[in-house]
Amino acid sequence: MIFGIPTLIENENLEESFELCSGLRLNFIELNMNMPQYQVESLSKTDLLLDLKDKYHIGYTIHLDENLNVCDFNKSVADAYMETVKRTIHIAKEIDAPVINMHMNHGVHFTLPDKKVQLFEMYNQFYMDRIKAFRNMCENEIGTAKIKICIENTDGYKNYERRAVKYLLESEAFALTWDIGHCNSAGNVDEEFILQNEEHLAHFHIHDSLGNKDHMTLGTGEIDLEKRLSAAKRHNCRCVIETKTVQALKKSVGWLKVNGYM
Numbered sequence: 001m002i003f004g005i006p007t008l009i010e011n012e013n014l015e016e017s018f019e020l021c022s023g024l025r026l027n028f029i030e031l032n033m034n035m036p037q038y039q040v041e042s043l044s045k046t047d048l049l050l051d052l053k054d055k056y057h058i059g060y061t062i063h064l065d066e067n068l069n070v071c072d073f074n075k076s077v078a079d080a081y082m083e084t085v086k087r088t089i090h091i092a093k094e095i096d097a098p099v100i101n102m103h104m105n106h107g108v109h110f111t112l113p114d115k116k117v118q119l120f121e122m123y124n125q126f127y128m129d130r131i132k133a134f135r136n137m138c139e140n141e142i143g144t145a146k147i148k149i150c151i152e153n154t155d156g157y158k159n160y161e162r163r164a165v166k167y168l169l170e171s172e173a174f175a176l177t178w179d180i181g182h183c184n185s186a187g188n189v190d191e192e193f194i195l196q197n198e199e200h201l202a203h204f205h206i207h208d209s210l211g212n213k214d215h216m217t218l219g220t221g222e223i224d225l226e227k228r229l230s231a232a233k234r235h236n237c238r239c240v241i242e243t244k245t246v247q248a249l250k251k252s253v254g255w256l257k258v259n260g261y262m
Helices: 014-023 046-056 075-095 124-142 159-169 180-185 191-196 225-234 246-258
Strands: 002-006 028-032 059-063 099-103 109-111 116-118 148-152 174-179 201-206 208-210 213-216 238-241
Touching (some): 002 059, 014 028, 014 046, 046 075, 075 099, 159 174, 174 180, 180 213, 201 225, 238 246
Parallel strands (some): 028 059, 148 174, 201 238
Antiparallel strands (some): 109 116
């Protein structure tokens, strides 16, 4: 297993993240495109990213914006997200980032008196046509590069998302991220699906969880961490220690060392 850190709000600039990662003797930083300083316009200036990588001997993964919606009914919006992913793939090639992490977007639902209707389910042909176009674009842009677009579980896949993920995983360009904290806080509703597709695991987000609370320090919640980390080890996965504070990150690294994972 290879361990890395997320980009934390406490760190004002990227070099602070490198100093933290280096001090903890970890291997990579996951650049989070939810943050303004890590948008494609900034990340496209790859000279700085490469200089820091060479200086600290630490690599990268990339986390796409959680709002990413390549299936939006507004074609201009969907195309903008497609272009963002395309540019991110080019950045990943330049900085040798092997993982681009993404969420599935549930889309909009309508609440009726007796049920909720997910519009991506109702208009599933439109949805799957966009998913197919997304897969084709990613395959073409990645080419022979060793990059995986890893799909992360969040609060439980919808049925139409499971069908879409299965379709994406038929391509060598895609793999799975197992966020073990999100999985637990969602009642482990995605565990069976993930384990059915375990051969596609390439990336983990690790943090502890208790009930619906997650992003906790490792060892302070209820997750069977040994079981989860064994799966990561079986598939030689990269693991982001996805706590939200520097203190929790340091304590989690301590837990990993005490328990023989580092």
